[in-house]
Amino acid sequence: MDSMRIGIIGLGNMGTGHAKYLVRGDIKGGVLTAVCDERQERLEWARQELGENVRTYADIDEFLRSGDFDGVLIATPHYSHPELAIKAFGHGLHVLIEKPAGVYTKSVRLMNEAAAASGKVFGIMYNQRTNPMYQKLRDLISSGELGEVRRTNWIITNWYRSQSYYDSGGWRATWAGEGGGVLINQDPHQLDLWGWTTGLKPKRMRAFCHFGKHRNIEVEDDVTAYVEYENGATGVFVTTTGEAPGTNRFEVTGDRGKIVIEEGKMTFWRLRVPEPEFNATYRGGFGQPECWKCDIPVPSGDGHQHTGITQDWVNAVTKGTKLLAPGEEGINGLMLSNAMLLSTWTDDWVDFPIDEELFYDKLQERIRESKTTKIAGEYTTLDVKGTH
Known part of the structure; x- marks a missing residue:
């Protein structure tokens, strides 16, 4: 594989940042082809700023079934990382998740098991591992x-x-x-x-x-x-x-x-x-x-940070190189x-x-007992979507 098509789930602060550098062509061999966010204002932003070659989706299941990409970058609220990653693995997709891996290790362990069973490349956005100091x-x-x-x-x-x-x-x-x-x-x-x-x-x-x-x-x-x-x-x-x-x-x-x-x-x-x-x-x-x-x-x-981890993930998919930040290590x-x-x-x-x-x-x-009425881990929670 010479190049990799990438989809992004969540267009909050982090997802938007990832989308911008992908569209700029900062990732060699990585091409942004689709984004997903339930908020129409974020999808409208994507249509205006990311270009006509990037498809937009409001429904996560339709997005994952689309066949528009080879791997997904998940930039959604903490609880949803394992759930969305498991769904993506089920569709035969490579996965890169934002940190943290999740909120509790029980769900992250299930995600790791799904990654192992899929045989796909699984990374986590531990961008500080690119820092020369560490x-x-x-x-x-x-x-x-x-x-x-x-x-x-x-x-x-x-x-x-x-x-x-x-x-x-x-x-x-x-x-x-x-x-x-x-x-x-x-x-x-x-x-x-x-x-x-x-x-x-x-x-x-x-x-x-x-x-x-x-x-x-x-x-x-x-x-x-x-x-x-x-x-x-x-x-x-x-x-x-x-x-x-x-x-x-x-x-x-x-x-x-x-x-x-x-x-x-x-x-x-x-x-x-x-x-x-x-x-x-x-x-x-x-x-x-x-x-x-x-x-x-x-x-x-401080290293290449987010672009460094994304490039590393793309290289692992397209060239078979070893990941700097394997997703399975997020549980540690x-x-x-x-x-x-x-x-x-x-x-x-x-x-x-x-x-x-x-x-x-x-x-x-x-x-x-939480003061918020939001449902933990639910991807359809309105004002939590795509934030980080």
Whole structure:
């Protein structure tokens, strides 16, 4: 296959952005041929701005049956990602979903199973994986340069959101509309990178989520989580939308030193002698290994981001290359956020893999009590359509 025909589901902020760069021809071998959104004003925009070669659909089933495309890019509300992806796989289509993979791992696991059964190329829009900074961190850890990872610490609090932001849509920051708060809306990239860069597998977690602590909302807006990994390492994740100025600092400590990413820079405090070796041989009482502060060179910019992931997906379909962000891996970061909520709701430790049925039941309780009248996961919900 020399080129790939692409359809987009959802013409909100993200879907519109994807449509624009596809029509500009930014994706080599990728051609936008159809879009779907139930809102007539968005379809009218598509007719005027995307050209006569892009067909428009208001009905999702008609769209998927059309045969106008080889794969779909799903840019709809969180709950609908697994449902729409499963439908697309059923029609023999390749799929690229926006983040997050879904709201709860039970549905995402079903999506992953459908992807495997279809044999189609399945990707997720984890565009931060194209960022040279995080690619370099992953390389330094996987190559053994940092040694065995002992501790991770990510403070990501520069997500400031005012009350007016939350008031701008009745679906925002509700269990029925978005399925969560800062963890599901702002943090999916960091939760993915936390595991992708370090290669660590979580064993158990204890978390403390605060709901509506800083704003008049029903979901979490302040979170502190502690995780223990299978190799004995530990980690902390702190996030909120209620602090200004915020911080974005990712620190990873290994037995050969420490790497810190902050303010667009990467610093490696590298031990000349690994800590275990120093500890086994040093006899001077007070003292510590010689340490070199190294500014790690990283290519400028933040990678190709959304176009990079889309191009990667198209290449995988047309050339058979390996995906940078396989859709099946979307469950990993989501399980971390699900575990944080479940730990808070049960006031207890949560083991990995989490109890998916228990999380689902707890989530349904909150959806029934949600202040929004929208039905979670329903693609036909009017003012949620195509948003992100």
